[in-house]
Amino acid sequence: MMQTKAKKPVIVIGGPTASGKSATAMDVAREFDGVIINADSMQVYDGLRIVTARPTPEDEAEIPHRLYGVMAPTETCSAGLWEKMCIAEIEKVWADGKLPIVTGGTGLYIKTLVEGISQLPAIPDDIRNTIRERCDRDGVETLYKELQSRDEEMAARLKPRDAQRICRALEVLEATGKSLAVLQREIKPVPTLEADFFTQVIMPPRNILYQRCDQRFDLMIAQGAVDEVARLDEMNLDAKLPVMKALGVPELLKLVRKQSSLEEVRAEAQMQTRRFAKRQCTWFRNQIKRCEIYSAQYSESLRDQIYKKVRQFLLTDRV
Numbered sequence: 001m002m003q004t005k006a007k008k009p010v011i012v013i014g015g016p017t018a019s020g021k022s023a024t025a026m027d028v029a030r031e032f033d034g035v036i037i038n039a040d041s042m043q044v045y046d047g048l049r050i051v052t053a054r055p056t057p058e059d060e061a062e063i064p065h066r067l068y069g070v071m072a073p074t075e076t077c078s079a080g081l082w083e084k085m086c087i088a089e090i091e092k093v094w095a096d097g098k099l100p101i102v103t104g105g106t107g108l109y110i111k112t113l114v115e116g117i118s119q120l121p122a123i124p125d126d127i128r129n130t131i132r133e134r135c136d137r138d139g140v141e142t143l144y145k146e147l148q149s150r151d152e153e154m155a156a157r158l159k160p161r162d163a164q165r166i167c168r169a170l171e172v173l174e175a176t177g178k179s180l181a182v183l184q185r186e187i188k189p190v191p192t193l194e195a196d197f198f199t200q201v202i203m204p205p206r207n208i209l210y211q212r213c214d215q216r217f218d219l220m221i222a223q224g225a226v227d228e229v230a231r232l233d234e235m236n237l238d239a240k241l242p243v244m245k246a247l248g249v250p251e252l253l254k255l256v257r258k259q260s261s262l263e264e265v266r267a268e269a270q271m272q273t274r275r276f277a278k279r280q281c282t283w284f285r286n287q288i289k290r291c292e293i294y295s296a297q298y299s300e301s302l303r304d305q306i307y308k309k310v311r312q313f314l315l316t317d318r319v
Helices: 021-032 057-062 079-095 107-115 125-138 140-150 152-157 163-176 180-186 206-223 225-233 249-256 262-287 300-315
Strands: 008-014 034-038 099-104 195-202 292-294
Touching: 008 021, 008 107, 008 300, 021 034, 021 057, 021 099, 021 195, 021 300, 034 079, 079 099, 079 107, 099 107, 107 195, 107 262, 125 140, 125 163, 140 152, 140 163, 152 163, 152 180, 163 180, 195 300, 206 225, 206 262, 225 249, 249 262, 292 300
Parallel strands: 008 099, 008 195, 034 099, 195 292
Antiparallel strands: none
């Protein structure tokens, strides 16, 4: 009889911004000889350490960190590209005899790694280029109206100014004759990596989370976020690039360009951060199928609770 190969363990720690997931990952890495791998779509870019709340140089020196600041601000990372990079790092960590700890707030990245991503048909370059050129020429509003008339289900899922996803929906429709929503139901995702995942989500009560979100902006300012965004502004990047939409960047650009006062920028940035955290909470509750949710602020007692569950997970036989 052929013996089934045992799956290797991966710890996943998710949660909204300002939830304490980075501190959780650091503690788990210390306790279980782990390596932390980034699952935050903005921390993957270089040049925005403060604004994206990337781990400090001291943290990175103490515990090995991977996939932080590995892409230039001029580049665009996708869930598929991140998954390939993440799997490569996980396999290196296993080869070194250590525990991979994937942590971040980008739910789509985590879902892609743990559950897989639908392998949709390739889109011909001519279709993709034509739709992108139309978006630049006619505006995203025109394409969104077209999507509403041709694919009501996908249009209802998307925001009217989400150019990237609107173009993607039209590309799939044009190339396959089917709605992206239909294809996603028909093509069941399969995880690329054979692993045993233990997913934990840190989700403090809403009032505590919002307070931490508000404090996050003032901490960023004190650490030098204005100068960081000023350097980004000097690069004259395309406004459509992901780094230009990172949490806090649009508001701080107004301050750098003297279009708004610090008080106005603070109020706007704090509101946007709270809204973003709320959307993240909704995603983790509704989209991540198998996870342990801790509805509490990270603390010593919660840390001990997490240690116990991780230890049980690591001692479990896996096939």
